[in-house]
Amino acid sequence: MSSNINRKKVMKKGIIRFIDIFKENKMGVLGFYIIVFFLLVAFVGPLIYSYNPQEFAKGGLIAPPTKGFPLGTDDMGRSILGALIYGAKVSLMIGIFATLISVFIGTFIGIVSGFAGGKFDSVLMRITDGFMVLPKLPLIMILAALLGSSTRNIIIVLGLTGWTGTTRLVRSQTLSVKQRPFIERAVSVGAGKGYIMFRHILPNVFPLVFSNTILVAAGAILTETTLSFLGLGNPLVPSWGQILRGAFTSGAVSIGAWWYFVPAGLCVILLVLGFTLLGYSFDEILNPKLRRY
Amino acid sequence: MNLSYLSKKLSHSIITLFIVITINFFLFRVIPGDPFAMIAKAGTLSAEYKEELSTLYGFNGSLPIQYVKYLRQLFTFDFGLSFKYRKPVLEILGNRLMATLLLAFFAQLFAIILGTVIGTLSAAFRGKKIDVAALGFALFIYAIPAFWLGIVLLSFFSVKLGILPLNGMVVAGLSHPTTWAYIKDVVHHLVLPVFSMGLAICGGYAIIMRGSLLDVLTEDYITTARAKGLKRKDIVIKHALPNAMLPMVTIIAINLGFMVSGAIQTETVFSWPGIGRLVYEALMARDYPVLQGAFLIISLTVIIANFIADIFYGYLDPRIKYE
Numbered sequence: 001m002s003s004n005i006n007r008k009k010v011m012k013k014g015i016i017r018f019i020d021i022f023k024e025n026k027m028g029v030l031g032f033y034i035i036v037f038f039l040l041v042a043f044v045g046p047l048i049y050s051y052n053p054q055e056f057a058k059g060g061l062i063a064p065p066t067k068g069f070p071l072g073t074d075d076m077g078r079s080i081l082g083a084l085i086y087g088a089k090v091s092l093m094i095g096i097f098a099t100l101i102s103v104f105i106g107t108f109i110g111i112v113s114g115f116a117g118g119k120f121d122s123v124l125m126r127i128t129d130g131f132m133v134l135p136k137l138p139l140i141m142i143l144a145a146l147l148g149s150s151t152r153n154i155i156i157v158l159g160l161t162g163w164t165g166t167t168r169l170v171r172s173q174t175l176s177v178k179q180r181p182f183i184e185r186a187v188s189v190g191a192g193k194g195y196i197m198f199r200h201i202l203p204n205v206f207p208l209v210f211s212n213t214i215l216v217a218a219g220a221i222l223t224e225t226t227l228s229f230l231g232l233g234n235p236l237v238p239s240w241g242q243i244l245r246g247a248f249t250s251g252a253v254s255i256g257a258w259w260y261f262v263p264a265g266l267c268v269i270l271l272v273l274g275f276t277l278l279g280y281s282f283d284e285i286l287n288p289k290l291r292r293y
Numbered sequence: 294m295n296l297s298y299l300s301k302k303l304s305h306s307i308i309t310l311f312i313v314i315t316i317n318f319f320l321f322r323v324i325p326g327d328p329f330a331m332i333a334k335a336g337t338l339s340a341e342y343k344e345e346l347s348t349l350y351g352f353n354g355s356l357p358i359q360y361v362k363y364l365r366q367l368f369t370f371d372f373g374l375s376f377k378y379r380k381p382v383l384e385i386l387g388n389r390l391m392a393t394l395l396l397a398f399f400a401q402l403f404a405i406i407l408g409t410v411i412g413t414l415s416a417a418f419r420g421k422k423i424d425v426a427a428l429g430f431a432l433f434i435y436a437i438p439a440f441w442l443g444i445v446l447l448s449f450f451s452v453k454l455g456i457l458p459l460n461g462m463v464v465a466g467l468s469h470p471t472t473w474a475y476i477k478d479v480v481h482h483l484v485l486p487v488f489s490m491g492l493a494i495c496g497g498y499a500i501i502m503r504g505s506l507l508d509v510l511t512e513d514y515i516t517t518a519r520a521k522g523l524k525r526k527d528i529v530i531k532h533a534l535p536n537a538m539l540p541m542v543t544i545i546a547i548n549l550g551f552m553v554s555g556a557i558q559t560e561t562v563f564s565w566p567g568i569g570r571l572v573y574e575a576l577m578a579r580d581y582p583v584l585q586g587a588f589l590i591i592s593l594t595v596i597i598a599n600f601i602a603d604i605f606y607g608y609l610d611p612r613i614k615y616e
Contacts, residue, residue, distance in 0.1 A: 129305065130312035132547070133599055135591050137554035138572055142320060142584055145576050222438055226558060229440050230573060244441060248562070253444050254459065256452050265441040272436035280432075 021285050028281025034274030038267075042089035051082025062250065062257050072259035074243065075250035080259060083238045084267055090239040091271065094155055095221035101159025102220070103213045106166025111205065113167070114174030115197050125171070132164040140223060144232040151234045154227065158220050166212055173205040211282035218275035225268050240264045302603040306596050313592040318363050321581055322356070372586040377578045382586035386568065390590070392462060393567030395479075396486055397556055403491030404498055405545065409538075411495070412502025416537075417529045419507065428503065434496030439555045443489040443562035450485055457485045460564035490559040494552055501544045506537040539610055546602030549595045 022028055065072045070081050113124040140161050147153045177183065178201065186196050227233055228241025235242065247253060247261035354362070366373070372382035408431075415427035450457045458464070462482050469475035509515065510533055518528045553569070560569035568587055575583040 126305065126308050127312065130309040133309050133550065133592075133595055134313060134316070135550040135553040135588075135595055137550075137557055138584075138588050138591055139316075141557075141572065141576055142588060145579070145584075146320065218436070222436070225438050226440060226554070229438070230557075230561065231577065244438075244444070248440075248444060253448050254452055256448055258448065261441070261444055261448075265438070265445065268438055268441070269433070269436045273432060276432055276436055 018285065022281065025281040025285065027277045028285075031274045031277030031279075031281065034270055035278065038088050038092060038271050038274070041085055042092050045085035045088065049082060049085055051079060051086055062252050062255070062260060064257070065259055072257070074246050074260060075252065080243065080263065083243050084240070084263060086238055087240040087243060087264070088267070088271075090151070090237055091221050091224060091241075091268070094151065094158070094224045094239070095217045095275075097155045098158035098162065098220040098224070099213055099217040101156070102162035102216050103166050103209060105159070106163035107170050107202070107205070107209055109163070110167040110170025111174050111197050111201055114171040115178060115193070115201060117175075117178075121171075128164050128167050132168075136161055137223070137226065140227060141230060141232055144227060149232050149234050151237055154224060154233065158223055162216055162220060162223075166209065166216065169208060169212055170205050173208055174201055177201050177204045207286040208283075211279055211286050214275050214279035214282060218272045218279060221268070221275065222272050240268050298607055299604070302600060302607075306600045309596050309599075310593070313589065313596070314364070314367065315360075317585055317589055317592075318360055321585055322359070367589075372589070373582040375575075375580055375583045377575070377580040377583070382582050385571070385583060386586055386590050389566060389568045389571045392565060393556055393560070393569060396483065396490065396560070396565055396567060397552060399483065399487040400490035400494065400555070400559070401545075401552060403487060404495040405541075407491065408495040408498025409502050409541070411499035413506060413529065413534065413537075415499065415503040416506035416510065417525070427499070431496045431499035431503070434492060435500065437493060437496075438558070439490060439493035440558035440562050442493050443486070443559050446485055446489050447562060458482050462566050486559050486563045486565050489563070490555045493559070494548070494555050497548060497551065498541070498544070502537065502541060505540045506533055509533045509537045539606070542602055542606050542609065546599045549598050553591050553595065 062073060062075055072080050074080055074083065109124060109128070113121045113128075140157055143157045143161070144154060147157065183196060183200060186200055191200075224233070224239065225241035225244070228239050229245045229248065231245060233239055233241055233245070243264040244261055247257070247264070250260075252260040370383060372386070374380065375382055375385055378385060411427045411431055415424045415431070418424045418427075447459065451459045458481060463469070463475070463478045467478070469478060506529075510529075515528060515533060518532050523532075556567065557569035557572055559565065560567045561573045564570065568591065572584065572587050572591075574580075575587065
């Protein structure tokens with residue numbers, strides 16, 4: 001009981017110290033605000049600016065910005081601003097859920113492989129390396145095409161293809177944590193393997209996993225956009241990639257209808273940048289190897 | 294570099310190759326859906342014709358038998374027939390490979406040079422304004438989808454200014470009087486895709502280069518050089534840069550998969566007749582044999598490049614043989 005209270009105290013102290021250091025990191029804070037901005041757009045935006053993707057709107061086709069349509073219209077006369085607001089939620093959701101799958105798989109394989117060691121470890125690592133080398137985008141495209149492009153399938157495909165980096169990272173960290181005396185102590189008092197892996201090793205690799213998660217999310221959002229642009233997204237759910245596909249296939253690019261593709265692209269860049277900045281700043285704070293600079 | 298290092302790397306490459314082949318095999322078999330649905334665009338296929346197609350594309354028999362058959366076909370470079378073109382997949386791939394290699398080579402060259410310069414500037418002026426600007430630029434570029442960069446450049450240079458061609462590799466329908474005229478036409482069409490793709494992939498290189506150089510700059514021999522009173526510029530360029538370039542060799546090879554992604558997007562936007570565009574077209578037409586073949590060729594290229602990079606790395610860094 002007392003150890004539990006102690007653990008909470010230590011964690012609380014750690015989090016407070018982390019926030020103090022984080023506040024000094026300008027890049028990280030900027031990333032944080034960008035993500036908060038898009039969360040607000042995704043969840044508060046629809047309350048202010050109503051939009052229904054299924055409904056054919058009254059605007060002109062690929063019409064430039066006007067008062068009623070602040071960012072112009074698409075090739076079906078729908079408001080681009082509305083699609084952007086709606087798309088924010090889609091991009092965030094797909095990015096976050098796909099990342100959770102990837103990180104879960106990656107962490108699990110990484111800890112088990114690193115803790116088990118020996119032949120088992122080297123076989124798993126060979127397979128991981130094999131996956132790492134695979135060109136991801138064609139693989140994802142083929143999987144999405146074969147499974148069918150529902151939002152759920154896209155999340156699964158992105159999740160199943162994005163775990164290798166996390167696995168490598170978690171495994172190497174597990175190898176070093178495994179050598180620490182407290183693990184030896186846990187073994188000697190008869191703690192089970194599962195208990196050691198998930199009660200002792202996991203909390204110690206977690207900080208790294210955390211910063212890695214944010215970077216994986218950046219990649220997942222970028223890939224989802226690309227996938228939708230290439231016509232493999234769910235056409236019924238207007239994500240940012242769908243808007244960009246619409247702009248490309250409707251010929252908006254060749255008539256210079258910038259409002260159709262510039263804002264959507266900037267949204268993708270900003271959100272990905274937000275995640276990248278936050279991820280790198282966490283990495284800088286939590287990764288002891290980087291702290292010496 | 295010794296033999297055991299070489300054979301270790303070779304065996305890794307072969308294992309990876311088998312993973313690729315196996316994934317490729319199962320992808321198109323275990324997954325739900327009828328692979329011949331595309332051929333039967335109008336109406337359904339008769340049972341006999343379906344049977345015939347199954348035999349032709351190696352879809353009959355138990356999975357292990359199919360697998361052995363598939364392996365045998367691969368070793369004789371038999372990639373099957375395209376659903377769409379009704380031609381051998383290998384022939385279609387061969388036609389497209391040169392265009393992609395041309396684009397990828399120059400884009401990669403451009404990206405490596407630009408990435409190295411940005412990363413070096415960033416690390417050399419760590420914490421200064423130049424660093425913030427260079428790192429900010431690299432991270433920004435890193436966040437840009439390659440296809441979007443292509444679209445924006447296209448709408449500016451080709452649509453607004455009209456100084457560069459919209460798409461393709463040569464002017465469609467034009468017969469070139471001389472080889473020189475042909476080369477000039479291709480180069481004219483190559484400029485924008487190379488710039489677009491190179492820019493899209495240079496961000497990653499810049500970030501890696503910065504980290505690698507910062508790492509090297511903390512080493513003892515740099516402190517020694519500084520103590521000898523050498524100029525800062527000389528220390529960075531002559532002493533630190535050669536060592537910092539080492540990880541770049543590996544990163545360039547590992548990033549080839551990333552480059553493939555860039556090529557698919559860039560070729561799609563610019564209608565560049567390469568493998569990337571082929572993947573997109575095959576996907577739209579659900580031409581699975583072509584997709585399968587393209588995926589295999591792309592993976593094979595990446596695996597070979599990785600192997601070469603490993604050998605090259607072992608040759609460049611004598612420390613490797615003691616590991």
